[in-house]
Amino acid sequence: MTAGPPGAVRRDSLDDVRASGSFAAAFAADAAETNRRRLRVLLPVMTALHVLHVIHFRVPEGAAAAMTAAALRWRHALVAMHATMVPIALLLTLFVWRARRPALVRLTGPLAATVYLVHGAICTGLDQLVVANVTAYVGYCFGIAVVIYLGVREIALVYGLGAVALIASVSAVQHSSDARAATIPNCVTLTFMSACVAALVYAARRRDVEQRRTIERQGSELARLNADLELRVRDQVSEIVARATEVERLNAQLQAQVRERSTELSLALARIGRSRDDDGTLREGSLLGDRFTIGRCIGEGGMGAVYAGVDRTSGARVAIKVIQATSARHLDAMHRFLREAGSTAKVTHPAVVKMLHVDVSDDGLLFQAQELVDGEALSRFLRTPWTPGAAARLMALLFDALATAHAQGVVHRDVKPENLMLTHASPGLKLLDFGIAKLYDAVSAGGPGTSVGTVLGTPAYMAPEQIEACDGITDRADVYACGVLLFRLLCARLPFEASRATEMFSRHLLDAAPDVRSLRPAIPEEIALVVAACLEKAPAARPSAAELAARLAVIADALGAGPVESLRASASLSLEPTMTSTRV
Numbered sequence: 138m139t140a141g142p143p144g145a146v147r148r149d150s151l152d153d154v155r156a157s158g159s160f161a162a163a164f165a166a167d168a169a170e171t172n173r174r175r176l177r178v179l180l181p182v183m184t185a186l187h188v189l190h191v192i193h194f195r196v197p198e199g200a201a202a203a204m205t206a207a208a209l210r211w212r213h214a215l216v217a218m219h220a221t222m223v224p225i226a227l228l229l230t231l232f233v234w235r236a237r238r239p240a241l242v243r244l245t246g247p248l249a250a251t252v253y254l255v256h257g258a259i260c261t262g263l264d265q266l267v268v269a270n271v272t273a274y275v276g277y278c279f280g281i282a283v284v285i286y287l288g289v290r291e292i293a294l295v296y297g298l299g300a301v302a303l304i305a306s307v308s309a310v311q312h313s314s315d316a317r318a319a320t321i322p323n324c325v326t327l328t329f330m331s332a333c334v335a336a337l338v339y340a341a342r343r344r345d346v347e348q349r350r351t352i353e354r355q356g357s358e359l360a361r362l363n364a365d366l367e368l369r370v371r372d373q374v375s376e377i378v379a380r381a382t383e384v385e386r387l388n389a390q391l392q393a394q395v396r397e398r399s400t401e402l403s404l405a406l407a408r409i410g411r412s413r414d415d416d417g418t419l420r421e422g423s424l425l426g427d428r429f430t431i432g433r434c435i436g437e438g439g440m441g442a443v444y445a446g447v448d449r450t451s452g453a454r455v456a457i458k459v460i461q462a463t464s465a466r467h468l469d470a471m472h473r474f475l476r477e478a479g480s481t482a483k484v485t486h487p488a489v490v491k492m493l494h495v496d497v498s499d500d501g502l503l504f505q506a507q508e509l510v511d512g513e514a515l516s517r518f519l520r521t522p523w524t525p526g527a528a529a530r531l532m533a534l535l536f537d538a539l540a541t542a543h544a545q546g547v548v549h550r551d552v553k554p555e556n557l558m559l560t561h562a563s564p565g566l567k568l569l570d571f572g573i574a575k576l577y578d579a580v581s582a583g584g585p586g587t588s589v590g591t592v593l594g595t596p597a598y599m600a601p602e603q604i605e606a607c608d609g610i611t612d613r614a615d616v617y618a619c620g621v622l623l624f625r626l627l628c629a630r631l632p633f634e635a636s637r638a639t640e641m642f643s644r645h646l647l648d649a650a651p652d653v654r655s656l657r658p659a660i661p662e663e664i665a666l667v668v669a670a671c672l673e674k675a676p677a678a679r680p681s682a683a684e685l686a687a688r689l690a691v692i693a694d695a696l697g698a699g700p701v702e703s704l705r706a707s708a709s710l711s712l713e714p715t716m717t718s719t720r721v
Contacts, residue, residue, distance in 0.1 A: 160347065160350065163346075163350065164343055164346050164347070165243060165288075166239065166243075167346050168243075168246070168286040168288075168339075168342065168346075169239070169242045169243040169245070169246065170242070171286060171342075172245055172246030172249075172285050172286055173233055173236070173242055173245055173246075175284060175285070176229070176230075176233045176245055176246070176249055176285075177230075177233055177234065179284065180226055180229050180230040180233060180249070181230060183222075183226050183253075184223060184226040184227055184230065187219040187220075187222045187223045187226060188219075188223060190215065190216075190219040191216050191219045191220050191223070194212045194215040194216045194219070195212075195216055196209065196212050196213065196216075207266045207267060208266070208267055210266055211263060211264070211266040211267050214263045214266070215260070215263060218256070218259060218260060218263065222256060225252060229245075229248070229249055229252065232245065232248075233245045233249075246285045246286060246287060246291075247285075247287060247291045247294070247295055249285065250281045250285045250287060250291075250295045251294075251295050251298055251299075253277055253281065254277050254278065254281055254295060254296065254298065254299035254302070255298060255299060255302040256277070257273050257274045257276065257277030257278070257299070258274055258277075258299055258300075258302035258303035258305075258306050259302065259306050260273040260274070261273045261274035261303060261306065261307065261324070262303065262305075262306020262307050262309060262310045262311075263306070263310060265306075265307055265310040265311040265316070265320070266310060269311065269313075269316045269319070269320055271303075271320060271323060271324050271327065274299075274303055274324060274327070275327055275331075277299075278296070278299070278327055278328060278331035279331055279334060281295070281331070281335065282331050282332075282334040282335035282338060283334070283338060286338070286339055286342055287335055287339060288339065289336060289339070292332050292335045292336055292339070293332070296328050296329075296331060296332040296335070299328060300324065300325055300328040303321075303324045303328070304321055304324070304325075307320050307321055307324070308321075388485060391493070392483065392485070392492075418434075418442065419431045419434075419442070419444060419459065419502075421433060424449075425446070425457065425459075425498055425502070425504060426494075426496045426498055426504065428448065428449055428450055428494070429446045429447070429448060429449065429455065429457055429494075429504075429506055430446055430447045430449060431444050431446050431457065432444055432445035432446045432447065433445055435456070441458065441459045441460035441502075442459055443456060443457065443458050443459070444456070444457045444459065445457075445509060446506070448493065448494075448506065453508070453509075454509040455493060455506045455507065455508065455509050456506070456507050456508070456509045456510070457504055457505070457506050458504060458505050458507070459502050459503070459504045460502070460503050460504070483542075483545040483546075483547055484538075484541055484542045484545055484547055484571070485541070486537070486538045486541040486542070487538075487563070487564045488534055488535065488537070488538035488564050488566045488567060488568055489538050489541070489542065489567070489568050490507050490508055490510060490567050490568065490569050491507065491508045492505065492506075492507055493506045493507060493508065494506040510558050510560060510567045510569075511560055511561070511562070512558035512559050512560035512561070512567060513558065513559055514554060514555055514557065514558060514559075515554040515555075515557040515558070515559055516553075516554035516555050518559065519554060519625055519626070519629060520629065521629055522626070522627055522628055522629045522657060523626045523627060524696075524698075525627065525660055525661055525664050525692075525696055526692075526693055526696030526697060526698030527698055527704050528623060528626040528627055528664070529664060529689045529690075529692045529693040529696065529698060530689075530690075530693035530698040530699070530700070530701055530704070531565075531566060531626070531701055531704060532619060532622070532623050532626070532685075532689050533685075533686050533687075533689035533690040533692075533693055534564055534565070534566050534686075534701050535552075535557070535566060535568065535619060535622075536616075536619060536682045536683070536685045536686035536689065537682075537683075537686040538566075538568050539552070539568070539612070539615050539616075539619070539682040540681070540682040540683035540686055542571075542612075542615075543612035543615070543681070543682055543683075544683075547571065548610060548611065548612050548614060548615055549568070549571060549615050549618075550603065550610060550614055550615065551570060551595060551598075551618075552568075552598060552615050552618035552619055552622065553595045553597070553598045553618065553622070554622065554625075556568065556569045556570045557569070557622075559701075559704065560702065561702055562702060563700070563702050564700070564701055564702065565700060565701030565702030565703070565704065566701050596638045596641040596642060596645075597621065597631055597633070597641060598617075598618040598621045598622065599614075599617075599618070599642070599645060600613070600614040600617035600618065600645070600676070601617075601645055601646050601674050602614060602676055604642045604645060604646060605646070611676055612681070612682060613676035613677070613679045613681075614676070615682065616671050616679045616680065616681070616682055616685065617671060617672065617673075617676075617679060619671055619682075619685070620650075620667075620668055620670075620671025620672040620679075621671075621672070623664075623667070623668050623671065624650070624653055624668050624672070627653050627656075627657060627660055627664070627668070628653055628656045628657055630656075632650045632651055632672065633645055633648060633650070646674075650668075650669065650672035652665060652669065653665050653668050661692070661696070663688075663692050664689075664692060667685060667688060667689060667692075670685075671685070
């Protein structure tokens with residue numbers, strides 16, 4: 138065993154006993170350690186008391202003549218007794234401090250109890266020389282019962298030796314048969330009662346240790362269960378994260394494939410300009426691109442049509458835009474059509490319609506497949522003003538979707554009610570038609586359909602910089618259009634009204650936007666400030682879409698507005714499957 142401080146070595150030994158798993162062994166180790174700690178304090182005190190007793194009972198010179206023979210014998214005997222106890226107490230102290238092995242430590246309590254109970258019995262016998270009382274023995278009996286923890290067998294042994302020592306001491310010293318007859322039965326009774334007290338104290342201590350150990354065991358079990366739960370949660374979270382990462386990877390691959398296919402098709406447009414003998418209408422049930430089953434036509438235009446369909450690969454319902462080039466003007470629109478596919482594929486947001494595929498059929502039809510949105514255009518819900526909370530909640534989601542597009546370098550440039558679909562499904566809104574979206578890096582490079590001097594957009598929602606020139610358009614143009622839309626939601630009218638496009642352009646360029654509170658005084662100031670900020674003439678003076686999304690979300694929360702998908706609950710219109718965009 139490694140040398141070291143006795144206490145440290147002892148504690149290691151007791152820990153070994155406790156680790157054995159036996160409650161009896163663990164309790165014995167705890168009781169032995171408690172006895173040892175107490176004896177380390179009490180034995181030095183008892184040594185000092187023995188010395189004091191020697192001094193107190195020592196017969197002063199010249200006082201012996203005044204004492205009776207019995208009293209003199211009594212005092213000399215007590216002095217000898219306590220003088221003998223001084224080295225015994227010192228040896229016990231040394232033994233308590235130096236004991237290392239568990240068996241020796243467990244012996245310290247019973248050994249000290251036996252020594253002092255026998256000492257008390259002898260002192261009581263010596264007291265019989267002058268007075269027939271048992272005070273010393275009673276004190277030691279009950280003191281040992283309270284101070285030192287003894288097992289049942291140890292109690293029987295210690296108190297049995299004490300009773301024998303008392304009977305022998307009293308019988309040897311007390312010559313009066315009547316006094317012996319009165320003292321010895323009382324001493325036996327006191328011994329039995331003290332033994333009972335010692336047993337009760339021991340049982341109480343055992344019950345306390347058992348309860349403590351149960352609590353510790355339950356705590357350990359709870360800690361283990363918590364650790365297992367945390368491990369399972371971490372495993373599940375790791376699995377979810379891994380699956381989400383895989384989904385993101387596959388989504389990124391899909392977007393990359395759409396963009397790559399858009400580029401390839403742009404190079405092939407020169408070969409697609411041939412005319413068709415038929416009217417270009419697709420039959421319901423026919424197969425397009427060996428993948429999409431054509432359903433009913435849900436929209437038509439001068440250049441093609443929009444069909445509901447089914448993706449045979451995934452079984453999902455889709456919307457299919459089909460376009461055919463028959464002139465140079467149509468070819469220019471086809472370039473714009475391809476840019477829509479590339480731009481939409483770059484934007485991943487729940488409120489932005491998802492682009493799935495773009496391709497050219499064997500007979501020269503250019504088509505793109507998008508998710509089919511079940512909803513109705515926002516333009517159906519603008520006849521009456523919206524509550525400020527509902528308007529703030531809807532626009533917060535729209536700004537958040539635009540912020541995602543802007544982060545990818547994509548400006549929508551045609552935000553208006555007809556390009557927004559309200560749905561029952563979360564998140565409740567879909568932003569459609571990136572057909573005239575423009576990448577920032579394409580502004581300087583130019584490209585088909587975006588030449589300088591071409592005005593793209595809807596006059597009622599166009600920013601001043603869109604009206605003046607096509608180049609140099611930034612994401613703040615979308616912010617301006619959203620400001621017009623928010624004004625219309627709150628007031629059920631546009632901020633600028635005109636009968637002709639040229640008059641509308643002039644008002645956007647020159648007139649200051651009215652304050653929404655001049656039409657609806659009850660509108661909160663925070664929302665009015667947002668509208669005013671969005672309708673600033675200078676693009677640099679308008680906040681970003683991300684900043685406006687955060688501001689409006691806070692306002693909607695403060696006004697107690699529910700999620701966007703719950704806004705249509707107040708409308709009586711039924712929800713029918715509608716194409717992502719029916720314009721071609």
